[in-house]
Amino acid sequence: MAPLRPGFYPLILLLLLGLWVAETPVSAKPKHMTSSQWFETQHVQPNPQACNSAMGHINNSTKHCKNLNTFLHESFSSVATTCLTPNITCKNKPWKGCGWTA
Secondary structure, eight states: OOOOOTTHHHHHHHHHHHHHHHHSOTTOOOTTSOHHHHHHHHHBOSSOOOHHHHHHHHHHHHSOOOSOOOOBOSOHHHHHHHTTSOOBOOSSTTOSOBOOOO
8 A cells, every 4th residue: 555645644634523523513412311401401591690601511511612502591391381382373474483472
């Protein structure tokens, strides 16, 4: 087998780095958590706290930050109940569906 030319080393390194990043997506659920547990960890925050403090808890699992984060200041059971609410078709054409809150 012929040795690789020096110009190929950066390409091989880039390929390996790309494969490594693809293995661990930013929003990947940790293996030890269910989907609902991960959603609760990422988004449900019954007692509002500073964003940096909240992200410290979330990033403890992923070690990554997203550009935009959403926190729901409700209990998990209240948030889960919302999932049972039917969608309502919007009269405003650009939007695909609407939620309704009382």
